[in-house]
Amino acid sequence: MSSDFTRLFRNVWHLLSDVPGWSEPPLKLRIRRLIPIMLPIGLILALLGWSFLVRQPQINRVRISYSPLVALNDDINQLNIECSDQRAGELVIEAGEASRMILPSIEAAPEYLQDLRKTVNRYGWLATFKSYEPVSGPTDEETPITFVPAAGKMIPTRENRKPFPSLLELLTHFTASANRIDLTRLAIGVDEKTGPTVEMNFQIASHRTDEKTAQ
């Protein structure tokens, strides 16, 4: 192993310090021939040494001292990427529009149902509506809205000769209304004597008015 290394070293030495036309040149000449190769190697080593031992530690020190500010700047950029000012403004407008689609409070539900009854009546139906206390789920506390469950029963008025088409129109009005009403159950019973009877369950979206949301 050692002899292999020695032979390799000798071969490399002879290759690099070879003097053309001189089989055994003196050491001085060999060294002179070696200079053009050793000079760049020396410069490379010096440059690497300066870079890794002097310059890089200096740079690292400065970087470390500024790292909190750089991280803060990165966070700001990230926040900007997540949501721009323009998008934030648009969301405010969209939230305002959405807010108008729901009841201002749970307490406003009876009044709203009263108005709804009048609307139903315009379509040729007589209705009775009743709202219940909202049932809170485990995640409800985090949501800004709540749902007021309501039930209704409708029968056509005597003047209503076409109850089924008017019912379809009424239901369309119901679900396409500006206020959010989710129809969760629709039962239609047809009796030859009494005529059609419609029962429905629905929920009306409302702003949450408990203490947590108030905060």
Place this chain on the structure above:
Amino acid sequence: MTTLAPDRQETKSAPRKARAPDRATGRGQADTLAIAWTHGQLHAATYRRSNLVATWESSDKATTLEQFGSALDVGLKTLNYRGTDVVLLLAHDQFTHQTEACPSFSEGATKAYLRGRIERHEEEYGPVLSVAQPVAPIRKEAQHLLHLLPHSFYHELNNLLLARHLEISRIIPTNVPLELEISDQVDDSRPAILLAARIGDSTALIACRQNGEILLSRTTLGTWSDDPSRVAVEINRSLLYAKQQHGAAIDHIILTGKEAEEARPEIESKCGEGKSFAVRDTDPINRLSATVRLPLRHPVNLVAGYLRKKRSNHFLRRVILISCWFLFALLALDTWIDEQDWSAEQTRMSTLGANEDSLHETYDRMLVRNAGAARNRSFVKQVVDDRLPPVPDRFLAYVASIVPREVQLSHFLVTWNNESKDWTFRIEGTLEADPETARMTIRSIRRQLSKSPLQVRFIESVRPEVELSLATEATLQRFTLEGGLFEF
């Protein structure tokens, strides 16, 4: 007779200028100087593109390198040679030739064997330049003629020539031009020929077959001018060797060289009956001409491999040199770019440092803004996006559109299940028809519901089948359809 220029006397062990000759001197690249240094005799000739230009013969005997150098200076002056390329036809005491029997089962084995022989020789006598020339096998055993020239001798010779701005491109042993000479004479009537050539103070004997195979090649000290009977004995021994070892009966002998004609009768008388003798007057210059025409990579060129290795080493050294400088340039460039980047980064960090308070304010403002935006997004999603689709009224409208006139619906129910997040339905009704027609009608309704664009699906968990309750004897049939709405 030999006058040395003052600047040439100093370069005995080392070349004064060890580099390629100066082209400004007008030396042509197409010119070749061929030197025949054969056992003391020195002949030289210059060629331009293999065409003979001038010849010269040393009047002094040159056996040592010093004598060779002195004589060469005279020759160079006489020939006025201005090229650099030198071809050397060499026969010298230092230049040895030995026949080796090698294993012939593979080329690799032969090479390894010969390499071993050369290494053994080098261990004993020092490093050599070597080349192996195949000769005729003996009893199916490959034979090679090893030409061995000591490294030290070659370097002294090379340095001597380099000092005169000459570069050796070929060193050829004398048996090569002799082999060329003899191959011209071999024909069907003469299957094998022996050539005895006077080379300086010695006589070279070479025998060749019709196919060009060398049967033997040897050199004996002494010439027919001094002792013709001794030469005759050597010829007889060679003939006997060729017959015994190769089974070749040589009956034609060619004598060539100085005073061959005079020695012929005596040699002929000693070699016995049945042999034909011929004398050819071959000038050493003719052999030089034949040697010059040999290619640079001739297999018996002693320095071909050495020069190739030397050139590749020079090339490798140059590549390393260029690579080192190139690497250094790249590294310097990389360092400069890094410095530029660092300078820009430093400026950026300084700006951040100057605006530190503003950055904190911006960050806090953005946190509040994004939290508000997230709340608004969630609120909009809950109010607008999470709204239940108007399934009941659409399904009712669809059912009404597909139910035929004879079917009377008595009960219709659509329910949203908040836990399983799906819609279920139940339809009850009657129709006036016989059982079979009723069954087909209900099946048709079911099929239309299944294939409707409203994506109505009968969910197995609700009720796998549509149940049809039919009173077989009555015309009023009751039915119930129950299922789920997979998506709407």
